[in-house]
Amino acid sequence: MTAGPTVATDVERRRIRVRGTVQGVGFRPFLYRHAVELGLSGWVGNEDGDVLLEVEGEGGALDTLVRTLRDSPPPLAVVEAVEVAFVPTSGSAGFVIATSTTGGNTDVRVSADVAPCAACLAELADPGDRRFGYPFTNCTDCGPRYTIVREVPYDRPATTMAAFVMCAACQREYDDPADRRFHAQPNACPDCGPQLAWTGPGGPATGPAALAAAAACLSSGGTIALKGIGGYHLACDATDQNAVAQLRRRKQRDDKPFAVMVRDVAEAESLCALEPAVQDALRSPRRPVVLAPRRPDSPLAISVAPGLPELGLMLPSSPLHVLLLEAVARPLVMTSGNRSDEPVVHVDGDARERLSPLVDGLLTHDRPIHIRADDSVLRSAPGGRLQVLRRARGWAPQPVRLPIGVERPVLAVGAQRKSTVALAQGRSLVLSQHLGDLEHWSTFAAFTQAVEHLTRLGRVEPAVVAHDLHPDYRSTAWAQDSGLPLVAVQHHHAHVASCLVEHGRTAPVLGIAFDGLGLGTDGALWGGEFLLADLAGSQRVGHLAGAALPGGDTAVREPWRSALSWLHRHLGPDVAAEHGPALDPRWPAVMSLVRSGRQPETSSAGRLFDAVAALLGVRSQVTYEGQAAVELEALARTVPVQGAPVYPMTADGSVLDPAPLLAAIVADQRRGVPVARIAAGFHVGLAAGAARLAGALASAHGVDTVVLTGGVFQNVLLSDLLAESLQGAGLQVLVHGHLPCNDGAISAGQAAVAAAVLQRSPEDVREPT
């Protein structure tokens, strides 16, 4: 950059295009204020997904403006590119904000939803302010975005606020470039904006009376449904054992932990031990649920997170939550408004029909949610590392940069459970919010809506669809019915690719994909894989020696079946028969299934966790995905891992053999070694065995980087032990942070693989049949 002296009298005019997430984030008012401050004239507007401006004035001032918008844009903006062109001066005076222009088929961005900012919270609490206690307060720096946008460009008529006509006072704010609500599309006040409505005890009621009635219901042990930013929540007093137990019964949720909403970080700190990074994550404008170690003396009801050492905490994500928590003055269970695994309810009619029977009262309002976005979930690891487990509200639709560009727009449709879809164009990848398990028809409906929403917001028609190999996934069937050219991506290759995307890498790595079940290229169910992979391709160079999956999907719900099967395969029928009676009375029937040799085979590390958890008496049947592994890890963490036994695992060439590890576990169990020590020893042994095989494979194939991916790596203990061991052997280790290691990022990986295939081997794209 040249920095010569600028001649003060040189007047120039420049046309500047800003690309990235620049709409709906207060970019135009931000530029207006800076331009006026710098004495520049011209205009700024939205064009397609970009912000476009022409500014005229002294060269030095123009340089300053460009530097400012590039280096310190508004807090919610993501600036990806700034293009500057010199144009003839026009002698313009004054600076104006032009109305939106729409146009061609280009890359358009909408911001994610944002929690209330400090200035809005101050107004909310100020009895002298006209928005005192108003639950829909927002400004250019905060408020709903993705969940209320119907169309782009992002302007009020394109949102679910279209029906609300601003009062004179709100309109003045909206029109005044010096106001912090200048062009804040959801701007509203008690006179002109959305209103609360309550049905339930003390109701019906509207406005502040609705809030008071809902708070009273919660304070007296009631359960309510309330409308948040991306959907409805079910809420109750988290310190009231009866209320929480009742909510569990009504929601038909046996064990899966509930998230808890607290007023502030101080209250969170009273429930959980919080490292600084966790406190920052809780305070972040995305407002995710963060899992953190709970304090033993926390006043919460036991049934909030039965048997688990961690709690999911979150801070209010809307002004309504702020007001409600203030009124109740207790931590509240805040769990997704749905029945068991269905997608979160976001439409008012559905809430009345489906949620009302589960609760004592319904707190709703008349600002529609256009598209649902569940709460995002992060897990904290020792040392302040944070891992996104569920990427939804607050993240969607923030783009991720692809390490290579796509030549034609790619839609990737993900897997089956933890479904997400992704849309790639150019170097940009937009990942949908977490949708859920496509087995439910209502999740599949959410899937098709998400495809439509992403393509509409992106103003793009997909030219290629990437999908999983598994023919029974609903996403695969959708892809095959799309009539578009297809790229099929192996499940674990997609996992590795998603981690490469996150780290901006394209060079080959050794990927360790430890997972539940995913279809392999040989037709077997994989999940304990060592893949030599880059974006374009992968080769299975090693794997865990597996066992049969007796009863298929039933075995996933009943880990004791895996215990029997893995013992049978690796230690023989006698050992399996010896443990059978302690596992389940139905063991002889399952034993004959195993013996029949006609059950599907799996190398899944997730099933090995199931087997060990059941063997140790931790969990023989699960009520949510991954429960056995979650509880086994929790148990292992109750003892110091340094003193744990190191169970041996042998690696013969390319196969990681669990037989010696299982034999040692069985022997220690017989000797009466405490199960927590055995659980810790299992983690240590598996990590050591996997690290040794990975080290050998990396050196044999000449790679120096190992990727840890797949749902099993939600297990922080295993992930940290393995990473430490690999780093000790001089290898670079890549783990997930912003993209989930579980199937939630499969669509992102598929899109990246499709990009590489289009570039390097377009003959592998299958034309529609």
Ligand SMILES: [Zn+2]
């Ligand atoms: Zn605000």
Ligand SMILES: [Zn+2]
């Ligand atoms: Zn108003």
